[in-house]
Structures are given as structure tokens and as C-alpha cells.
Amino acid sequence: MISRIFKxxxxxxxxxxxxxxxMLIASFFxxxxxxxxxxxxxxxxGGKERMGYSSLSQIDTLNVKDLKVAWVYHTKDADLSSxxxxxxxxxxxVLYGTSPQLKLFAADAATGKELWVFDPAPGMLTDNAGxxxxxxxxxxxxxxxKEKNKEHLIFYTAGSxxxxxxxxxxxxxxxxxxxxxxxxxxxxxxxxxxxxxxVTSTSAGIIYKNLIIMGSSLSEEEEAAPGHxxxxxxHTGEMKWxxxxxxxxxxxGFDSWEDPEAYKYVGSANAWGGFSLDEKxxxxxxxxxxxxxxxxxxxxxxxxxxxxxxxxxDAATGKYVWHFQAVHHDLxxxxxxxxxxxxxxxxxxxxxxxxxxTSKQGFIYLLDRDTGKPxxxxxEKSVPTNTDLDGEQASPTQPIPTVIxxxxxxxxxxxxxxxxxxxxxxxxxxxxxxxxxxxxxxxPPSIEGTLVLPGLTGGAEWGGPSVDPxxxxxxxNANELPWIISMQDTRLEKPAKSAQNNMQAGKVLFTKNCQxxxxxxxxxxxNFPALLGLDKRFNEEDLKTLISSGRKMMPPFKNLxxxxxxxxxxxxxxxxxxxxxxxxxEEKQRPPFYNTPYRLAGIKPFLTREGYPxxxxxxxxxSAIDLNNGKLVWKKPLGxxxxxxxxxxxxxxxxxxGSVVTAxxxxxxxxxxxxxxxxxxxxxxxxxxxxKLPAGGYASPAVYSVNGKQYVVIACGGGKMRTKSADxxxxxxxxxxxxx
Numbered sequence: 001m002i003s004r005i006f007k008x009x010x011x012x013x014x015x016x017x018x019x020x021x022x023m024l025i026a027s028f029f030x031x032x033x034x035x036x037x038x039x040x041x042x043x044x045x046g047g048k049e050r051m052g053y054s055s056l057s058q059i060d061t062l063n064v065k066d067l068k069v070a071w072v073y074h075t076k077d078a079d080l081s082s083x084x085x086x087x088x089x090x091x092x093x094v095l096y097g098t099s100p101q102l103k104l105f106a107a108d109a110a111t112g113k114e115l116w117v118f119d120p121a122p123g124m125l126t127d128n129a130g131x132x133x134x135x136x137x138x139x140x141x142x143x144x145x146k147e148k149n150k151e152h153l154i155f156y157t158a159g160s161x162x163x164x165x166x167x168x169x170x171x172x173x174x175x176x177x178x179x180x181x182x183x184x185x186x187x188x189x190x191x192x193x194x195x196x197x198x199v200t201s202t203s204a205g206i207i208y209k210n211l212i213i214m215g216s217s218l219s220e221e222e223e224a225a226p227g228h229x230x231x232x233x234x235h236t237g238e239m240k241w242x243x244x245x246x247x248x249x250x251x252x253g254f255d256s257w258e259d260p261e262a263y264k265y266v267g268s269a270n271a272w273g274g275f276s277l278d279e280k281x282x283x284x285x286x287x288x289x290x291x292x293x294x295x296x297x298x299x300x301x302x303x304x305x306x307x308x309x310x311x312x313x314d315a316a317t318g319k320y321v322w323h324f325q326a327v328h329h330d331l332x333x334x335x336x337x338x339x340x341x342x343x344x345x346x347x348x349x350x351x352x353x354x355x356x357x358t359s360k361q362g363f364i365y366l367l368d369r370d371t372g373k374p375x376x377x378x379x380e381k382s383v384p385t386n387t388d389l390d391g392e393q394a395s396p397t398q399p400i401p402t403v404i405x406x407x408x409x410x411x412x413x414x415x416x417x418x419x420x421x422x423x424x425x426x427x428x429x430x431x432x433x434x435x436x437x438x439x440x441x442x443x444p445p446s447i448e449g450t451l452v453l454p455g456l457t458g459g460a461e462w463g464g465p466s467v468d469p470x471x472x473x474x475x476x477n478a479n480e481l482p483w484i485i486s487m488q489d490t491r492l493e494k495p496a497k498s499a500q501n502n503m504q505a506g507k508v509l510f511t512k513n514c515q516x517x518x519x520x521x522x523x524x525x526x527n528f529p530a531l532l533g534l535d536k537r538f539n540e541e542d543l544k545t546l547i548s549s550g551r552k553m554m555p556p557f558k559n560l561x562x563x564x565x566x567x568x569x570x571x572x573x574x575x576x577x578x579x580x581x582x583x584x585x586e587e588k589q590r591p592p593f594y595n596t597p598y599r600l601a602g603i604k605p606f607l608t609r610e611g612y613p614x615x616x617x618x619x620x621x622x623s624a625i626d627l628n629n630g631k632l633v634w635k636k637p638l639g640x641x642x643x644x645x646x647x648x649x650x651x652x653x654x655x656x657x658g659s660v661v662t663a664x665x666x667x668x669x670x671x672x673x674x675x676x677x678x679x680x681x682x683x684x685x686x687x688x689x690x691x692k693l694p695a696g697g698y699a700s701p702a703v704y705s706v707n708g709k710q711y712v713v714i715a716c717g718g719g720k721m722r723t724k725s726a727d728x729x730x731x732x733x734x735x736x737x738x739x740x
Contacts, residue, residue, distance in 0.1 A: 039705030052466030071112030084717020116170030141204030227270020253305030289335030298391030338464030362408030455483030463658025506571025639672030670697025695726030
């Protein structure tokens with residue numbers, strides 16, 4: 001770095017070189033005093049402010065084209081459908097990450113050489129009370145608390161257990177909970193039994209002093225656990241506080257529910273996207289998801305606080321500070337996918353400590369960090385409320401941000417249809433388009449199908465934005481894909497009966513429990529896998545275990561009894577020996593609150609016959625937005641679809657995972673279904689570097705340095721968007737002669 005400073009000075013006129021040289025050297029030493037002075041990436045998303053920013057600048061706009069693979073690490077445990085979405089941590093020259101099967105590992109950050117592996121199985125399959133855990137969850141991030149002896153504490157979730165592992169040995173910390181883990185079921189809900197419901201975590205918690213603050217990932221079915229926020233002692237695992245995101249009597253937000261008994265039954269409203277923290281203020285920030293069920297709200301009338309809300313809590317006590325609800329009575333699964341980023345902007349010449357929150361709808365909410373008040377006006381506007389679902393009561397208004405434009409399209413007309421297909425396919429597309437309900441954003445779900453844009457995968461997704469603190473410019477990748485939400489009347493459903501055989505009953509049970517995601521034709525859609533040929537991948541026992549425990553996006557169906565699972569298995573696996581056997585009903589009874597008149601019939605992307613998005617490109621984008629004035633700086637399609645590329649169209653693709661912005665003038669991002677890793681000039685969006693990864697990098701990169709050499713690393717797990725799965729972490733750096 002110093003040598004590069006002097007080389008820069010040599011090109012400056014001698015008369016002016018000395019003061020400029022002093023400034024360059026000063027800036028170097030100032031950068032050595034910031035959070036990344038030692039080259040670490042010690043917190044998820046780069047810091048507790050969650051800006052996805054690196055102050056390292058060895059790799060810059062001039063030399064990024066010369067990046068080479070520095071090392072590759074294989075976890076050796078991928079399978080045909082596994083994923084890896086981890087943003088790894090790098091501390092003391094050691095990289096910590098997780099594998100597709102949720103093993104925690106440590107590797108030399110300069111070479112990729114494995115140091116140790118911690119395998120939570122088989123313990124992850126049951127919690128400390130012996131209860132069966134939710135199956136494999138996605139792990140997007142881990143937490144590290146530095147200890148003076150460099151035997152740091154690493155926290156991550158596998159199944160329903162939060163583990164604490166010694167960073168030096170890879171062994172659980174025995175003083176934390178029981179044998180180094182605590183159950184996320186414990187102390188979550190006293191009013192009901194949640195032991196048969198999904199409770200896990202997909203995002204990293206956050207450390208405040210001696211506390212680790214945790215959110216959760218829950219089922220999105222009618223019956224779900226509540227998404228309360230909890231804090232635990234980092235050394236003992238003892239719960240220190242709990243904040244109820246579904247408030248009870250006498251608590252703030254309780255009057256936003258028309259049914260005073262709703263808090264006893266409603267679930268979710270969970271902070272599944274993690275947290276950001278203002279340590280100086282002692283405030284932890286989060287953004288919550290939808291309350292359940294996702295698409296029918298007739299049993300949860302009202303605005304439904306604290307679902308779909310940005311929340312500020314006292315980090316030491318969990319006490320309420322403020323909230324801002326962005327979607328009233330959500331019916332579209334427009335949950336917040338990530339935590340806010342903490343920023344300082346300049347508005348009208350005045351510095352404002354703010355937070356910025358991106359949404360699945362493509363909105364940008366910029367709020368004052370102390371009060372939660374909008375920096376730019378957010379206006380309640382009238383929205384469609386007509387619904388054909390009995391008992392539904394859609395909100396008549398929704399809060400709409402102004403000044404800062406949305407970063408994704410929010411309307412879909414016939415003129416926006418994809419015309420890059422044969423005429424016969426286009427005519428079919430137009431016919432299906434006209435048959436759907438489409439009255440703009442916030443059109444309620446319907447029996448015939450409601451078109452939703454942005455779709456259920458955003459807009460923004462869990463990767464969230466990156467923000468350059470020097471310029472106040474935010475970088476956000478987005479999906480621009482329409483989806484269809486279809487509902488069905490449960491009152492017309494025929495239950496599985498004892499007069500049926502397993503084949504007949506299995507089809508009925510599949511329709512009721514599984515068809516909404518996998519389709520009546522078993523072909524799946526979007527990120528929901530096809531079930532055709534399932535008998536080549538599963539035997540009966542394994543499929544029953546999967547139904548009971550769930551896996552990643554699939555919830556556990558613990559309401560189904562053994563005979564129900566046998567019937568479903570006989571249907572899906574073509575078990576001729578059992579298909580003709582008589583079925584004996586045993587579905588467990590649930591409280592009447594969960595017997596809704598409507599359930600989800602299906603959610604799927606709106607596609608052409610050929611499987612392309614039904615809307616004209618771009619389908620994935622990367623945008624730069626100046627938060628100081630709310631103006632778009634640049635916007636580019638992100639990724640390439642092979643067919644569209646062959647036609648000379650830069651279409652962009654669906655994308656998962658976030659970006660990193662650096663002091664070297666770069667924005668690094670993978671995320672796309674074309675399995676590329678890219679670097680853009682942060683000022684103008686010019687593509688400066690791209691390379692093919694071994695599989696899709698559906699994760700956020702990490703940037704770090706070891707022994708003066710800068711690296712950027714990405715987890716390449718694939719497995720989404722029907723792309724191949726892998727087990728690979730790939731690190732890039734400059735050739736040694738350029739890294740001086």
C-alpha cells in the first residue's frame with residue numbers, strides 16, 4: 001500500500017506533490033485505524049451497522065481485472081439439492097463458515113487449508129429436551145465474539161439449536177446452555193404448545209456487550225410459532241430479555257388487532273433477516289415479516305403490529321423504543337427480508353443519523369435513527385380493497401415513500417409482456433395475463449389468481465443493500481419477476497376418508513398440504529422443486545422423515561399422523577404394495593382459529609410456455625441510489641439469461657445474495673443464476689471484472705486482508721433457481737507482485 005502511495009506521488013507535479021503525498025499517507029494511516037484496519041471481516045455484512053462496506057483498497061478499479069483464484073475450499077458434504085448462503089467471517093487470519101449440511105469449519109484465510117470442522121449432527125436433530133428439531137435450515141451468517149485469549153466464541157444455528165463453539169478448538173463451550181447449545185423453543189411461548197412447529201434461525205444474531213440477540217425463521221402456514229425477539233447471555237445461554245412481536249393485552253401495538261384473542265394463536269412477525277446495532281445509542285434495529293397465515297387475513301383483522309415493521313429496541317433490556325409499519329395487514333408475503341443499514345447522510349447541508357431499509361416491493365424507507373420518523377415524506381395512499389374472499393378485510397391505505405424512487409417495477413400492463421417468444425406462445429401469455437386479477441400493487445389475493453409485481457422474491461431479498469459511508473450511495477440488487485397468488489376455498493375440499501385407499505387419500509392430503517408450492521402436476525415452480533421421479537431419490541422412511549422435520553424452505557408437517565404420511569408416500573413414491581391398502585384417518589385436531597375458510601392453492605412465477613419470465617427484461621438489476629438527495633445514480637441489468645444473451649439482450653436474472661462496496665471503488669456481487677462473480681465501478685456501474693464460479697454464488701461476499709494481501713471470498717453452494725449444488729468457497733486476490 002505504501003509503495004503504491006509513493007508511485008502515485010511520482011506522477012504528480014513536483015510543486016504540489018509534497019502536500020498531496022502527506023494527505024495520501026495520512027489517509028492511509030487513518031484507514032488503518034478503522035474497523036477493517038487489521039483486514040478483518042468480523043461481523044456479518046461487514047459490521048454491526050450492516051453496510052456491506054470494506055475500507056480496503058488494494059484491489060481497485062485499475063487492477064481488479066487481474067484478479068485470480070487465490071484458493072478453493074471444499075466442504076465435501078453437498079447433495080443434489082443443498083444450498084450454501086453464508087457470508088463467512090475472517091478474524092486473526094482464520095476464515096469461519098458453514099457447509100451445506102450445517103457443519104461449522106475454520107480454514108486458513110490465506111490458503112484455504114482446513115483447520116477444524118464441527119459437526120452438529122446427530123445432535124441437531126433433537127434439542128436439549130429431546131424434541132425433534134426442524135431439519136436442515138439455511139445458514140446465512142454466523143456471529144463471533146472476541147475474547148482476550150483469542151479463543152473466541154462463535155454462535156450459529158443448526159436445526160432448532162443455537163450453538164456456541166470455541167474458535168480455537170472447534171469444540172462447543174460447555175458452560176453455554178447444555179453441552180454448548182440452547183433450544184430456540186425454550187421460553188418462546190407460554191400460551192400454547194409450539195413443540196410441533198418450525199423454530200430455527202437462518203440469519204446471524206448480533207452481539208451487544210455480553211448479550212447475543214436472536215431472531216427466528218418460522219413456518220408460514222396457518223399455525224406458526226410467534227416471532228418474539230430474545231437476548232441471551234453469551235457465556236451461559238441464559239435468556240435475559242424477550243420482546244413480543246405479537247403483543248398481548250396492555251402492550252404497545254395490542255390494539256392493532258381487532259380480535260383480542262389473536263395473540264394466543266397468530267404466529268410469525270419474526271425478524272428472520274437479522275439485526276443492525278448502534279452501540280453508542282444502545283439501540284438494536286430489526287425488520288419483521290408477515291403474521292400468519294400469509295395470504296388470508298380474515299382471522300387476524302387489523303393492522304397486525306408488529307408484523308411488517310421496522311423496530312427499534314433498547315439493546316440492554318429489549319424495551320420498545322419506536323416502530324414504523326410499512327405494510328398494514330399484509331396479504332402478499334411482503335415481509336422485510338433484511339435488517340436496516342445504519343447510515344449518516346447529508347440532507348440540506350445537515351448530517352442525519354438514519355437507517356435505510358429496502359423492501360420486497362422495491363421501496364426504500366429512510367428513517368431517523370432516534371425517532372423512526374421518515375427523512376423524506378411517506379404518505380398513506382388509498383389502495384385496492386375489493387376481495388372475493390369471505391371475511392377478508394384489506395387495509396384501505398398503505399404507506400408509500402416519496403422522493404426516493406422505487407428500485408424495481410411495481411406495475412405490470414399488457415405493454416410490459418415478454419415479446420421475445422414465438423407468436424403462439426405470446427398469445428397464450430396474453431390470454432393468461434388477462435385472466436388474472438391485476439389492479440396494481442396491493443391487489444388482494446383471489447381464487448382466480450392475483451398477479452403480484454414485484455413478486456414474492458422481491459424487489460430486495462435477504463442479501464440487502466451495501467452502502468458507501470463516504471458518499472452516502474446505496475447499492476441494491478433486485479428481482480423484477482411477476483408471481484401469481486391463487487387461493488382455494490377449504491369449505492369445498494373433500495377430506496381424506498377411511499373409505500379411501502392410501503393412493504386416493506395420499507392425493508387428497510398432498511393437495512391440501514403440498515400442492516400450493518409443488519403444483520398439482522408435481523412439476524414445482526421457481527425455487528420450489530419438482531417432485532416427479534421422487535422415488536429415485538427417496539425411500540418411504542426418508543420421505544416420512546422429511547415430511548415430519550422439513551428442510552430449508554419446507555416447513556415440518558407435524559400435524560400429519562403416521563398413516564397420513566404413509567398415504568402421501570404411497571402417492572408420491574408409487575408404492576404399489578401400499579397404494580391399495582385402506583387408509584385410516586388420524587389428522588390431529590387444531591384449535592378452531594386455524595380452520596380458515598381459505599388456504600393457499602399455489603404461488604408460482606408468471607412464466608411463458610418456454611419457462612421465461614412473462615414480463616419483458618430486465619429480470620434482475622443492480623442500482624446505485626444517492627441517499628443524500630434520493631436520486632438514482634445508475635441502474636444496470638444484473639446477470640445474463642443464456643437464451644436472451646444469444647439474442648443480444650442483456651436481460652438480468654433472478655438473484656439471491658447481496659453485494660459489498662469497497663474503498664477501492666468497487667461493488668462485488670455474485671447472486672445471479674448464470675453463476676458469475678462480478679465487480680462494477682461504484683461510480684458509474686461499468687462492469688470491470690467477471691468470472692465463472694463452480695456453482696451459483698447465492699451468498700454475500702466478504703472482503704479481508706492477511707499479511708497485507710487483500711482477498712474477496714464467496715460461498716458457491718448453488719441449489720436455487722434449479723441450478724446445480726456445490727460445496728465450494730472461492731477466494732480471489734491479485735497476483736503477488738501487484739499486492740505490495
